[in-house]
Amino acid sequence: MSLSRSLIDVRPLRTSPVFRRLLVGRTVSLLGGYMTLVTVMYQVWDMTRSTAWTGAVGLAQALPLVVFGLFAGARVDRADRRRIFLTATVGQAACSLLLAVQGFAGHVPVVTVLALVAVQSCFGALGAPAAGVFVPRLLPKDQVPAGLALNQITGQAMFLLGPALAGVLLGWLGIGVCYLLDALSFGLAFYGAFGLPALQPEGEPSRAGMRGVLDGLRFLAGHRVVRGALITDLAATVLSFPVSVFPLVNAERFGNSPRTLGLLLSALAVGGLAATALSGSLTRLGRPGAVMLCASATWGAALVAFGLSTDPWIGLALLAVAGAADATAVVSRSTIVQTRTPDALLGRVTAAEAIVGQAGPSLGNVRGGLVAGWSSGATALVTGGVMCVLAVTAVAATTPELRDRATGLPDAP
Incomplete structure (x- = not known):
C-alpha cells in the first residue's frame, strides 16, 4: 500500500471550496472554545478555590446538551439547517462576549459565569445537530469519511493547542482577552457557513415537540x-x-x-x-x-x-x-x-x-x-x-x- 493512500484523504479540500471554508471556521472556533474551557476553569477556581465549583463547570456545559439535545435535533429537522447554525453561532459569540465583559469588569458572582456557560451550551446544543448535516450534504458519499477525518484531526490539534495557548495568554493578558478571542473566533465559523445554500430537510420534516423526538x-x-x-x-x-x-x-x-x-x-x-x-x-x-x-x-x-x-x-x-x-x-x-x-x-x-x-x-x-x-x-x-x-x-x-x-x-x- 502506498504512503499517499495511508495519509489522511484530503480530496474534500480539493473538491469542495465550501467544505474548506467550513473546516477553517470550525477549526478556529474550536481553538477559541478550548481556550474558553481552560479560562472558565481557571476563573472559577480563582474565585472559589473549590473543586465542587470547578466540577459545576462541566455540569453547566453538559446538562443543556443532554436535556435539550434531542429537542434541538427535532427543531433542526424542521427548518433550514444553515439558518439555525448561523443563529446558534451568533448566540455562542454573544455569550463569549458577555464572558469577556465580566472578565474585564471583575467581581461578578460565580453563578453568573456558570449561567453564561450554560446559555452558551444551549446554543451549542442547537448548532451541533445543524452542523451535523453539512458534511453528508456537501460531499459525495465516498468522501464523507474523509471529511469527518479532517474534522477529527483539526479537532485533535486544537485540543492540544487550545489549552496550552490559553495558559500562556492567561498569564500574559488575563481572562477577559481569552474570552474576547473566543468571541472573535465565532466570526470565522459564521463566515464559513454564511456562503452555504439553504439546507432544508430532504423528505418529510420532523413533527413538532415530543412527537418529533419520539420519531x-x-x-x-x-x-x-x-x-x-x-x-x-x-x-x-x-x-x-x-x-x-x-x-x-x-x-x-x-x-x-x-x-x-x-x-x-x-x-x-x-x-x-x-x-x-x-x-x-x-x-x-x-x-x-x-x-x-x-x-x-x-x-x-x-x-x-x-x-x-x-x-x-x-x-x-x-x-x-x-x-x-x-x-x-x-x-x-x-x-x-x-x-x-x-x-x-x-x-x-x-x-x-x-x-x-x-x-x-x-x-x-x-x-x-x-x-x-x-x-x-x-x-x-x-x-x-x-x-x-x-x-x-x-x-x-x-x-x-x-x-x-x-x-x-x-x-x-
Missing part, C-alpha cells in the same frame, strides 16, 4: 447498524473511560509527578492525532462498522495493558495506542451515523450521537473513580478494559450488519 428515538431503536454504532461507543466510554483514574495511577505507579500526569493526559490526544493523520487507507476501505468494532476493542485492550504496566514510557505508548483507537472509532461511528441516517432524521440522530459522546465519558469517569476508590487505579483500568472488550464482542456477535461490507461505502479511487 427519532424509534428510528434509533429500529436501525440495527446505527443503534449498534452508538451502543459500541457507550460500551467503550461508560465501561472504560480512564481519565478520572490517571491521578491515582500516577501516584501509585509513577511517583506522583505533575509532569507525568500531564503526559498521561496528552498521550491520548497525540495518539488520536497520529491515527487520524494516517487514516486514509481506513476511510477509503468502505467498512466503517468493522473498523469501529476493531478500534473499540483495541481501545479496551490497550487500557488493560496500561493498567498492568509499570514502566511510564510503555504506559505512555499504550495510551497513545488507546488514543489512536478512540479517534479511529469516532470517525467510523460518525461515518455510519451520517451515511446510514435519512436526511430528514439526521438532526435528531446527530443530537443523540452528541449526547452519547458527552454522557459516555462523564459516566465512565464516575465508574472509574468509584472502582478505583474501592480497590486501585490498576483494577479500575483492567476491569474496565476487559468489560469494554467483552461488550464490543457482544455487539459484534449480535449485530452482524455492522461487520458486513454492505453497510459500508463504495471503494474510493
Whole structure:
C-alpha cells in the first residue's frame, strides 16, 4: 500500500471550496472554545478555590446538551439547517462576549459565569445537530469519511493547542482577552457557513415537540447498524473511560509527578492525532462498522495493558495506542451515523450521537473513580478494559450488519 493512500484523504479540500471554508471556521472556533474551557476553569477556581465549583463547570456545559439535545435535533429537522447554525453561532459569540465583559469588569458572582456557560451550551446544543448535516450534504458519499477525518484531526490539534495557548495568554493578558478571542473566533465559523445554500430537510420534516423526538428515538431503536454504532461507543466510554483514574495511577505507579500526569493526559490526544493523520487507507476501505468494532476493542485492550504496566514510557505508548483507537472509532461511528441516517432524521440522530459522546465519558469517569476508590487505579483500568472488550464482542456477535461490507461505502479511487 502506498504512503499517499495511508495519509489522511484530503480530496474534500480539493473538491469542495465550501467544505474548506467550513473546516477553517470550525477549526478556529474550536481553538477559541478550548481556550474558553481552560479560562472558565481557571476563573472559577480563582474565585472559589473549590473543586465542587470547578466540577459545576462541566455540569453547566453538559446538562443543556443532554436535556435539550434531542429537542434541538427535532427543531433542526424542521427548518433550514444553515439558518439555525448561523443563529446558534451568533448566540455562542454573544455569550463569549458577555464572558469577556465580566472578565474585564471583575467581581461578578460565580453563578453568573456558570449561567453564561450554560446559555452558551444551549446554543451549542442547537448548532451541533445543524452542523451535523453539512458534511453528508456537501460531499459525495465516498468522501464523507474523509471529511469527518479532517474534522477529527483539526479537532485533535486544537485540543492540544487550545489549552496550552490559553495558559500562556492567561498569564500574559488575563481572562477577559481569552474570552474576547473566543468571541472573535465565532466570526470565522459564521463566515464559513454564511456562503452555504439553504439546507432544508430532504423528505418529510420532523413533527413538532415530543412527537418529533419520539420519531427519532424509534428510528434509533429500529436501525440495527446505527443503534449498534452508538451502543459500541457507550460500551467503550461508560465501561472504560480512564481519565478520572490517571491521578491515582500516577501516584501509585509513577511517583506522583505533575509532569507525568500531564503526559498521561496528552498521550491520548497525540495518539488520536497520529491515527487520524494516517487514516486514509481506513476511510477509503468502505467498512466503517468493522473498523469501529476493531478500534473499540483495541481501545479496551490497550487500557488493560496500561493498567498492568509499570514502566511510564510503555504506559505512555499504550495510551497513545488507546488514543489512536478512540479517534479511529469516532470517525467510523460518525461515518455510519451520517451515511446510514435519512436526511430528514439526521438532526435528531446527530443530537443523540452528541449526547452519547458527552454522557459516555462523564459516566465512565464516575465508574472509574468509584472502582478505583474501592480497590486501585490498576483494577479500575483492567476491569474496565476487559468489560469494554467483552461488550464490543457482544455487539459484534449480535449485530452482524455492522461487520458486513454492505453497510459500508463504495471503494474510493
